[in-house]
Amino acid sequence: MTFLLLRFVPHLSRRIFTRDLTTQTHIGKKFILFDGKDANINRLCNDKKFKEAIDILCEKRCLREAVQLLYHIEKPFASIYSTLLQFCLQQRALEEGKQVHAHIKASGFIPGIYISNRLLDMYAKCGSLVDAQKVFDEMVARDLCSWNTMISGYVQGGQFDKARNLFDKMPERDSFSWTAIINGCVRHNRPEEALELYRLMQKHENSKSNKFTVSSAVAASAAIPSLQMGKEIHGHIMRMGLDSDEVVWSSLLDMYGKCGSIEEARYIFDKMVEKDVVSWTTMIGRYLEDGRREEGFALFRHLMSSKIKPNEFTFAGVLNACADHAAEDLGKQIHAFMIRVGFNPFSFAASALVHMYSKCGNIENAKSVFEGMPRPDLVSWTSLIVGHAQNGRHDEALHFFELLLKSGTKPDHITFVGVLSACTHAGLVDKGLEYFHSIKEKHGLSHTADHYACVIDLLARAGRFTEAESLINKMPMKPDKFLWASLLGGCRIHGNLELAERAAKSLFEIEPENPATYITLANIYATAGKWAEEAKIRKAMDNRGIVKKPGLSWIEIKREVHAFTVGDNSHPKSKEILEYLAELSKRMKEVGYVPDTNFVLHDVELEQKEQNLSYHSEKLAVAFGIISTPTDLASKYIIVPHNIIDYSNDWLPFVNILFELHFVQSEQLDSIQSNHEILKFG
Structure with missing residues (x-):
């Protein structure tokens, strides 16, 4: 309800609504609301129960009207100012707060420490630190609350040096003072300083650490990272009996994970009684960052079956790991789960979906998610462009780049890596040079080493x-x-x-x-x-003892991945695979296949070269795929990555002649019907 307050006797100037109190006299008896909808406030004002009227207006979030009412109170008392300042703080209403402060000055009211601290808190939390400092400097007397409010305000406002300067000048300190400055050190990337202050705090009898203090100290250990210091603080936490608090457990979980002690992080995680989404996300993230993706993925599956709903940070972290490890099946499960729980298409989790599908080569799904985003961000555009470029769809990559420019989105250096890569693999030399020069001349970006390499x-x-x-x-x-x-x-x-x-x-x-x-x-x-x-x-x-590591090829059959190296005999079916390849080589030569040995080391005998080529990792993978799915070969497609080098794929057309298999590159998948079985390798 809006209260446009106060129509008074006609001769009173409208200046009565301003801060100019010099024209105000004792207000007449009658208060009339413009809308006339709240007789209770009318009655309270007429009965001079202004405190009650202001309380009601503030509860109804009519702060402006409450402040206006202040100008019609002959002698406001401290509780009225306190109420108004508190609601100004809660609503972050800086202008109304300044009006209250101006009224305090003009009315002759002498604020004590309590009201001055209210002013400090209001200004600090509204982000007006200059005004807060003025109030602080004008205070005749200050207490711990005054100092702590200013220190906390400077920490929150990003002015840590001023916070530290005040902290060093404090005549006395309490737990809040220490916690605020230690937290400030952590927030402003000064972890060593935070730990030094934490050590000093332990020597002060009047300053007892609380859950927030120790959590900040643990966070400082994680930021360095220092597992030894983190463990020392953990011991201190247990001695103080703070090891039952979930805030503390969360900080310990993060510290052990960042310090590389994953087993201890998992121990903390398992001991937590109330696990929130942050705890789950932290533990999953630690597994993935440590390269233990199967454990990370398993824990995420556990999360999906729990009552905790993952947030966009959880989804994005796991989807990025799926992208890095080509785990498209899990990525699809996550996508389905996101749809069930109703994910926000504006969130960066949607961008992570586009990135995952693009990097896994599923460009159609990437495009589908992209097209469902109301306003695709740069990450989504870039993922789609790079995905098309990496999967041989060079023309489409450049098409989407032009659409990006038309949308008003500004490309970054990663976007141009995708664009230049598309030009490289499409053989568009002049077009690529044109894009390269536009990076600086047209888009105002600097060339990076990646751009030059492209x-x-x-x-x-x-x-x-x-x-x-x-x-x-x-x-x-x-x-x-x-x-x-x-x-x-x-x-x-x-x-x-x-x-x-x-x-x-x-x-x-x-x-x-x-x-x-x-x-x-x-x-x-x-x-x-x-x-x-x-x-x-x-x-x-x-x-120099330099040995070439054998190349690795893999084939996915029924969601199980099988990996092969050159001449690999470690697979359970190795004997069958090699026998089949020997027979296959004979049959291929009968239909005209001649191995291209130009890029095999030249001091190897011709027969040995041909044998090396016969047992190349890609051939082992394809042979295993054929013998593992022998029925209806004519309906099978073997996907050949576009970047397989020449000497390993010159045999593909001859395999096609013998078996009527269809070898396609990833950019040709649009024409494949959904009932065909696809064998992946690369």
């Missing part, structure tokens, strides 16, 4: 080495390993031996133990007939 890859694949070298020489930062690796890869394609040597030399300086550089350079030498140089590279690898 463009060098673009130019090197196209054999435009002069432009690539020129760009490298103009770079404002030192080229990184990704850039040199891109250049070396281009040199391998085009046989640029001289530039390959320079690129490899730079890579050796950055990563002297990386076998990929040695092998690529050795193959380039061998292709050029430089056998002595190739032998030197192989010898250098042997002398």
